[in-house]
Amino acid sequence: MKKADKILLAVITLSAAVFFIGGICAGLSSQESGSVTVYADNEVMAEYSLKEDGEYDIVTPYGHNLLTIKNGEAYVTETDCPGGDCMKMKTDAKGGSIICLPHHLVIKTGDGRREGIDAIAR
Numbered sequence: 001m002k003k004a005d006k007i008l009l010a011v012i013t014l015s016a017a018v019f020f021i022g023g024i025c026a027g028l029s030s031q032e033s034g035s036v037t038v039y040a041d042n043e044v045m046a047e048y049s050l051k052e053d054g055e056y057d058i059v060t061p062y063g064h065n066l067l068t069i070k071n072g073e074a075y076v077t078e079t080d081c082p083g084g085d086c087m088k089m090k091t092d093a094k095g096g097s098i099i100c101l102p103h104h105l106v107i108k109t110g111d112g113r114r115e116g117i118d119a120i121a122r
Helices: 003-032 112-114
Strands: 035-041 045-050 056-061 065-068 073-079 091-092 095-101 105-109
Touching: 035 056, 035 065, 045 056, 045 065, 073 095, 073 105, 091 095, 091 105
Parallel strands: none
Antiparallel strands: 035 045, 035 105, 056 065, 065 073, 073 091, 095 105
């Protein structure tokens, strides 16, 4: 193996290691800084940290939901909407949404919250 080949191999290996370590660090920091944003009628109603366990009453003109945050996950544990479909959804710092259409409510986590909401059908 020539000297130039050894240098090229070392540069490629070092670059791969830097990208790998950078990806791990970025993933850890995004999970540590997770938050939950609650929207009602496309307006920000509240924001909570996924780092702190708790229960939060969310009351809109259309009804009541109880948002529970535990172990870095967010989910609805009580609702007075018909069907209760929002209680079957769960989200965490990786991103996702919980939607309660009867209450015009969207609960978002992860990077998707920066983009906002396109629309809530009524």
